[in-house]
Amino acid sequence: MQIATNKIEELRAMLSTPARIVILSHTNPDGDAIGSSLAWAEILTQLGHSVTCILPNRYPYYLEFMPGIESIIIFKSDKDNRAAEAVKSADIIFCLDFHSLSRLDQLGDLIDENQHAKRVLIDHHLDPSEDFDLMLSYPEASSTCYLVGRIIEQLFSSERITRSMAENLFVGMMTDTGNFAFSTVTPDLFRMVSVLAATGISIPDIHNHVYNSFTEGRARLYGYVINRKMKIFHNGTVAHMSLTEDEMRRFWFQQGDSEGFVNYPLTIKKMKMSAMFTQHTDFIRVSLRSRGDIDVNIFAQRYFNGGGHKNAAGGKSFVSMEETIKHFEASVKQFAKEGLL
Ligand code: 5GP
Numbered sequence: 374m375q376i377a378t379n380k381i382e383e384l385r386a387m388l389s390t391p392a393r394i395v396i397l398s399h400t401n402p403d404g405d406a407i408g409s410s411l412a413w414a415e416i417l418t419q420l421g422h423s424v425t426c427i428l429p430n431r432y433p434y435y436l437e438f439m440p441g442i443e444s445i446i447i448f449k450s451d452k453d454n455r456a457a458e459a460v461k462s463a464d465i466i467f468c469l470d471f472h473s474l475s476r477l478d479q480l481g482d483l484i485d486e487n488q489h490a491k492r493v494l495i496d497h498h499l500d501p502s503e504d505f506d507l508m509l510s511y512p513e514a515s516s517t518c519y520l521v522g523r524i525i526e527q528l529f530s531s532e533r534i535t536r537s538m539a540e541n542l543f544v545g546m547m548t549d550t551g552n553f554a555f556s557t558v559t560p561d562l563f564r565m566v567s568v569l570a571a572t573g574i575s576i577p578d579i580h581n582h583v584y585n586s587f588t589e590g591r592a593r594l595y596g597y598v599i600n601r602k603m604k605i606f607h608n609g610t611v612a613h614m615s616l617t618e619d620e621m622r623r624f625w626f627q628q629g630d631s632e633g634f635v636n637y638p639l640t641i642k643k644m645k646m647s648a649m650f651t652q653h654t655d656f657i658r659v660s661l662r663s664r665g666d667i668d669v670n671i672f673a674q675r676y677f678n679g680g681g682h683k684n685a686a687g688g689k690s691f692v693s694m695e696e697t698i699k700h701f702e703a704s705v706k707q708f709a710k711e712g713l714l
């Protein structure tokens with residue numbers, strides 16, 4: 374994949390003098406959000422910029438190994454206002470791995486207070502909003518980490534990718550492609566993986582950190598959810614699962630523990646679409662996954678005020694768990710009636 378040359382040149386011009394830079398990514402940050410932020414921060418720091426990475430809320434514990442992650446400011450628990458100060462005084466604000474400022478919750482309001490900063494989007498979600506001065510929006514890219522890798526290559530060369538950048542970029546490329554298995558993978562992604570591997574990163578170590586570092590509670594919760602909570606309907610082609618706050622407490626839930634559960638029903642042969650409902654204090658988080666042509670981005674937009682990608686999307690529900698499930702089942706019927714399922 375090639376990033377448009379005029380955009381690369383615009384970016385180069387923007388970065389030609391030292392600037393105060395803020396890098397933001399989305400709420401409930403995942404490997405791609407964090408990996409792309411940290412790798413981008415590292416190269417910008419090398420170029421002489423002053424860089425602050427901010428996330429709206431905390432990352433899951435199994436991503437703590439990512440190099441440089443301790444430098445990220447968590448907006449929700451930022452008692453001394455470092456995030457607010459950095460955003461207010463920033464010359465450039467980079468938004469990575471999300472497509473609209475609305476996904477930042479309260480952090481989005483803070484950005485609106487700074488009207489002089491240039492806003493740059495680097496992202497791979499569909500339908501980006503028009504809030505940005507420069508948009509590097511490539512929905513065909515399998516991850517934002519891949520995009521950041523390409524941008525570094527096109528601005529400079531592969532040689533500028535250090536081992537720590539490579540570790541961070543590899544995490545996002547691996548997690549956003551379901552361990553290099555989704556239809557979004559391309560020959561050029563594997564070329565870049567080879568560039569990353571050549572920096573000396575340990576792929577088995579990274580794999581173990583991300584996929585084999587969970588708590589006992591998470592393993593037991595996984596078993597419980599699949600065994601007790603998975604409902605299969607629509608002739609065996611749609612599944613949903615739910616998790617209440619009480620159930621989370623029972624299994625010593627930590628943030629990130631239910632990540633990936635939603636993919637499991639798709640290991641069943643006939644399954645086309647899977648949904649997971651997770652209770653939060655003020656809303657229920659909806660996670661959707663699908664196979665092949667079934668477009669859960671459209672489903673999320675239509676029925677859950679959300680969005681995402683064709684085969685992985687999400688949204689929110691502001692009614693009870695019971696009503697959310699009812700609404701989901703009715704929406705599936707409607708979707709199927711229109712020939713979309
Ligand atoms: P996950 O199920 O892993 O939380 O999210 C899957 C995909 O859906 C992600 O790419 C994410 O950007 C998108 N997504 C999740 N929640 C929301 C939401 O509330 N609004 C929008 N627009 N996209 C979402």
Ligand code: MN
Nearest residue numbers: 405470517549
């Ligand atoms: Mn991503």
